[in-house]
Amino acid sequence: MISRRAGALLGCLLIAGVLATPAIPSSAAGASPAATSAAGFLAREFARLGHSYPSPITGNPDGGVIADALIGMHAAGMTGGEFTAATAALRKSFFNGALTASGFVAKYLMVATRAGVDPASWGTDSQGKPIDLVRRLESTMDENGRYRDLNAGSYDPRRDASNVFSQSLAMIALHELGRTGDHAKALGYLLRQQCPGGGFRALPPPADPVAACADEKTVVDADYTAMGAWALAETRSDPAALAKAVGWLRAHQLADGSFKNRDGAPSANSTGLAALAFTKAGDVADAGRANGWLVSMQLPAGGAVPAMAGAVAASADAYLTIQRDPAGYWAGAGQQDQLRRATAQAVLGLSAAPVGEVPPPPVAPADPAVPASRAGKPPAPSASPVAPAVSAAGPGVGPAAGSSGGTPEVGPPTVAPAVPPLASPVAVAEPEPVAGIGGAAALPPREADFLDFLRSPWGIAASVLAGFAMAVAGYWLVTRKSRTSKG
Structure with missing residues (x-):
């Protein structure tokens, strides 16, 4: 095992330096107190959890969320000891x-760029092979320009969870390194996911990977649109497409500055991505409105549970649940x-805008x-998309950068994770008892029967005694027959 790891390390050293790793400037100087406080929560969580965030389902390190947090901390200028230690732990994780998975690899590449790590020497995989993030990411592109998820063996589209999150992340990550050889193909795939109204869908029908967008009312949402807009702005690819995407976001921003997720409720994940996309496109005013709503969801210092200070609740429902029972909320791994x-x-x-x-x-x-989530909320504006003011040259590459959450993990990342999009919310409270499901009347209580008796302690004891009695009787009959035959 030692020699195998040494060989893998030697391989990493031999290919180190192949790619330049330009530093992405941090926005420390311009980070708001709210951004610093939020990044501080993420840093404290790394310190508390051994510099790795576990999945509440498997308990294994959740690489997608870890990468999201590191990218966010870098955007806020928090790149000290916890950032360095968490990056090192991520490189050693499985x-x-x-x-x-293209979305995961793209996130790790963005972390490597921000941490000053050579992406050609990211680590060693489960097969003992050195991890070159750029080569692995570029190898996932197909003939249609899609960055895919690849498993061992022949490609199986049924196991491919890549979408606009992973596509956008890959384009951004490679652009930051100046790797734009297949950018035209990647851009073409991304633009095919933009619907006529300017919003982005997740991906085309699996049976037709080059299909144009259709039925946008059911497939478009703020998360995918924000990711597509971010990629277009970051890569300075298509000002007209970017203007349409930002126009869609403007038309769907609620009066309080927030954005709804696919479930129809204002979401911190969706609003954070939209604020970043607005800023990248030069629309600081609407980004500020989104940030104002995020601050209203932020947990202040001096609360009943100091560990939560600076964190941003996922929704108004989550915020109120925390206010009612802070300790109870914090006790759950899912929360x-x-x-x-x-x-x-x-x-x-x-971190991106005031x-x-x-x-x-x-x-x-x-x-x-x-x-x-509906209490005290003014109605959403019903405006048609308005083209934003975006220069023909496109916006500059800003200091802030991040990732989805989840791609449908990855997730979406939930992706994902998805790549979990970055973020499908986890339940924060037990549901209230209901009379029925889906409006059906509740079933009447069932009367106790013989099976209920058998399940009771007395029934179990009686069953054991009956079994023992039958065993004794059987033994007596067998031995009696044997004695009779010998006599």
């Missing part, structure tokens, strides 16, 4: 040599994970039937 995911994407927006007007924090509705 990397499946039989799977290349902690949700806070990390939401904060990692919120800090991208908070904070605008902060709306009042959410209040519990008087009517329990009204969701907290």
